[in-house]
Structure formats: structure tokens, C-alpha cells
Amino acid sequence: MEVISNHNNGSTTKIILKNGSIRNGNVNGNSHSHEKIENKLVECTNSIKPGWFSEFSALWPGEAFSLKIEKLLFQGKSDYQDVMLFESATYGKVLTLDGAIQHTENGGFPYTEVIVHLPLGSIPSPKKVLIIGGGIGFTLFEVSRYPTIETIDIVEIDDVVVDVSRKYFPYLAAGFDDPRVTLIIGDGAAFVKAAQPGYYDAIIVDSSDPIGPAKDLFERPFFEAVAKALRPGGVVCTQAESIWLHMHLIKQIIANCRQVFKGSVNYAWTTVPTYPTGVIGYMLCSTEGPEVNFKNPVNSIDKDTSHVKSKGPLKFYNSDIHKAAFILPSFARDLVEF
């Protein structure tokens, strides 16, 4: 796959496909992707009761969150995963991948605001940003609030996620139309490995869980490639699971990051009402170079409100939420500070 990270000055997104070819224009429900996937409504064999979606997973055995479906809008199988999108009774539209909730319109914003503004709020004047995953477009939407940013590369493995999201979350699609953006449809781990060393100020890993296509994004070779692709004093923020469910996995991730990132290594968390156990964690790491103190934001987006006119106000994140994200309950603090 050819890696192009210059930004596109046109008004539509530059999209680099897996075969290296480039296409311009908006991806939507009529693109090639919809033809190649099986788009037929299938029975939710595991649902709580007829008309409800239930989230069962080996990652959270013995518990399940369920949402009432008002209308099923899309259901299909991409090359990588099952993709479903429905209008829920109380949380707006909901996107699930392999049966796990990725985004809900009325409950998903804490996850995205925090995964973006913790790292970008911690360095002065970010210019070059890479997003791994995040095909829904919400991460991109939040990243594009920063006026200092010149280049945003986003690498999503599954073009069906992009296509479906752009069709059903059109207000987020505005992020894809930002002329600073290049969308690469491909493998995030391979993209980072091939990236120009020291190129990015910040890398945001907006991945799904470590079962399925995101598996590589939780392992050490990936973190090593991320560290290489960052400038000295550059920052990475990765989705890092729930302290209630995956403390063992989190400890492994932290141990790996401590080996790889020679600046600082921190664990943060926030609340998300529609994720299992109601919380999600993040790894915040920096490379050797100018010191990054993640716990005290130097570039908090709530201080510069120039983005609010076009993007609307932040709903969840503020400078105090930023600092509080690093405060852990005793049981987790004891396990994280090993």
C-alpha cells in the first residue's frame, strides 16, 4: 500500500484504497462497498427480547447491556466484521461491530471527546495527527476542532464502517470533508510501521476491542511502530478497556508501554453510559523529548472556542474533566502503579 500523507487541498476527501489506488469524492450508501457486502436483515439470535439489541461478549461474560430498537437501519457483513446500525428508543442511532456497541449518538460522546482532547490538549500547537480506526468519523470531527492542525491522516481497515457511518451520521461526515484530511482504507498497524519516522505530533488509536480486527493494536510491535512514527515529545492515546473487566489486560498494556515509550506513560479513564461497565480507559504515552505532563493540559480546547461556531460546543470534555481522568479508584491505582 502506498502511503501518502500530504494533505489534499480539494473540497472532497482523498481516499486511498487498499490496492494503492486513489479516489476522490464522498463515500456514501451508493458506493461500491454496499454492493459487495451481504446486506440482509438477519435474526438477532441472542437478543434480550424481540425488538431489542443485546450486547453479549466473551470479553464481559455474565452481563449484557440491551437497547430497544426503534428501527433497524443497516445490517451486513463486511470483509472484517458484522456491522449493524439501528435507531434506538433513547440513545439515538447506534453502530455495533461484531455485536459490540461502538457508538451511540446520545451516549458515545464522552469516549470520543476524551480520546481526542486528552492527547491534543497535552501538547502545544499539534500540527500532524494520525488516527488509527475511528471510521465512524467522530474522532476526526473532534480532532478537526484544532486550528493549528495542518494534516490529519485517518487509517480505517473497514470501508463499510466509513460508508455506513457517513450515510447515517452526516453531521460527523463533515470531518471527512475537511481539506486537511486523508482517509486511508487499510491496516493501521501496517500503515504506522511504514510511516516516516518522527512525522506525527500525535497518534490516536480509536480501536475496537482486542477480539477481531483490532487485535494487533494492543500488542508491543504496534506500540514500537507508533513510538517510531512520533516526533520527540510526541503523544499517543489508545483505547485501553475497562478497569472493571480487564485489569489483567490493562497491566500487560501498561508494561508494554513502559518498555516502549521513554517519555511518560499514564492510564486515564472516563464514563460512557453505553459501554460495558459504564467506563472506558485510555493509555496516554509520550516519546523521549520535550516533557509531556498529561495531567495538566497546556492546550485545552475549552480555552479556544473558535471551533464552536462550526462544530458546536463540547458536551463532555473540559479542563477539569481532563485532570480528573487520571484519578483512579484505589483498587485500580494500586494495580496500575505497579
Added chain:
Amino acid sequence: MEVISNHNNGSTTKIILKNGSIRNGNVNGNSHSHEKIENKLVECTNSIKPGWFSEFSALWPGEAFSLKIEKLLFQGKSDYQDVMLFESATYGKVLTLDGAIQHTENGGFPYTEVIVHLPLGSIPSPKKVLIIGGGIGFTLFEVSRYPTIETIDIVEIDDVVVDVSRKYFPYLAAGFDDPRVTLIIGDGAAFVKAAQPGYYDAIIVDSSDPIGPAKDLFERPFFEAVAKALRPGGVVCTQAESIWLHMHLIKQIIANCRQVFKGSVNYAWTTVPTYPTGVIGYMLCSTEGPEVNFKNPVNSIDKDTSHVKSKGPLKFYNSDIHKAAFILPSFARDLVEF
């Protein structure tokens, strides 16, 4: 109902019944209460699938949390509500009232540690404490960590909750056996109304939701009685629902509290993995008198560890969690600071 708030020096709990009579001794599965309730296993008509408990409620329409039941331990109907207790697959024992989860062994401790240590950590040397509700015994267990406390009155409306909890959570029952404790089986709102004015240093309202027997505990006459029963500069902490579900109700509660409490009025929250939306809120108020700054604990229980030997360490609460509990996401902050 006779109100007796002197503490009992005996080794068993003093229990004041609704008819005003007093009995001594441990309440357990063989007490009178179990005979009078219908204790038969009934079909969970609303469960997610056979062998699972599902939490449907008009208070959180369109969503439901479910837990796999390993073993149903108790199911019955008290004078006030449906009471169920089961061993879950992953969260230990679970107590539900009217189909709503009140406590899970492995996920319920944030709620209890925070509802107790926010108010008691905010005043120096608390001596007289009243708990409304909290028949499970966990709130009492946490209150009894403070060596300065001389008197703990606990008023629970439903003796079945006490009986079932003492049988199945025996490690919490130790709180009831503390000689400083008087357990009153009766109506919390009436008890507070009849209490000696200015008597208590702190009142903790560990109630269920405002549908059912706890309804009065969310209304202004109750708050007025609480303010009267507190000493000048005394503190109250009440369960105050979820910012994701009940912002309208929370605004009403705050408005009522601002009318009634002339010291300070604050809203705090914390995460609880087994409560709807994964969070729960608290109202923290103080009466006119010595100033109480809830946001900066003066008596944090993690500084004095004398209680750890008999009670075990705190799992969730620490001084930093205390301060972070008052930091709200932007959408809630804007609504709370009206």
C-alpha cells in the same frame, strides 16, 4: 413510633420496631420476617433469557442491564416491595428491590464508599450520624470506620431487606453488631421529622429510586426536616440519580436544596458498573454554621488507617476520588450551575 437515639452498650443491635417495641439480637433468616413474606420462587417474566436477571424500569426506558444468575437465593414480597437476592456469574451476590439492582458484591462498593466518605470526610470529628435506608448494612459498615463516631442511628423501612442482607452478606452484618448502632425499623421521613433539632453531625440518605417506598425522600418537606435535625454546619448526603437519565429530576432536587440548606449545596457523582448508565449522583449540602467545603476533604478516611485492621482496606474511595467526584462533564455542569 418512639424515637430513641441513645446508643446501646450491649453486644447485639438494638432494634426498634414500627410499633415502638424494642427487641435485641441478630436478625436472620429464621426471624419473624421470613414467615410473613411470600417466599416462593416466581418466574422472572421480564428476564433477558432463562437464567438471567434483566433490569427494566420506567426510570430508564429503552435500556436494560442483565446479569447471569448462578443461583437464586431469595425471592419474596415484603410489605413494601419485591425483594430478590441471587448469586451472579461475575459480580458475586446481587440484591434487587422492585426489580432494580441495589447492591452487587463486586460492583456496588463505589456507591457506598462515596455516599459515606464524601460527607464524613468533609467535617472534622463526626460524632452523631443518621442513616436513612441502607438496610443492606454496607453504608453502616463504612460509617463505622470512623473512630470519632459515638452514635449511629439507622432507619430502614423494610425489615425484610435487613433480614435478607444480614443472612447473605454476613461480613456487612458486623456493622449492625457495632455497639454504637441503633437500628430503627420504620419510616425515615417520619423519623427525621421527629428527631431532636440540631442533633446530628451528618445524615446519609441511602435510598432507592423515587418510584416506590423512597418517594418522600426526594421531596422538599423531607429536606426541611433533615436541615432541622442537623447541627449548624452539619452535612447531608443523598442518593441523587444519574446525570444521563434524570437531569430534570436532579435540577428539581438542587433547586429544593438551595431553598432549604443555607450552608453549601453541591452535586457529585461517581461510577458504579452495575447501576443504570454506570454512574450515580449525590447531593451534598450543609446547614448554616461552620463552613463546609465538600470539595476539599478535611477528614479523609484514607489518612487514618486504624479502621483497616478490622474492616479491610477501602477499595474505591481515596482523597483524590473525593475531589474528582465534584467535577462534572460540561453538559451536566451547565445544567447544575443554573
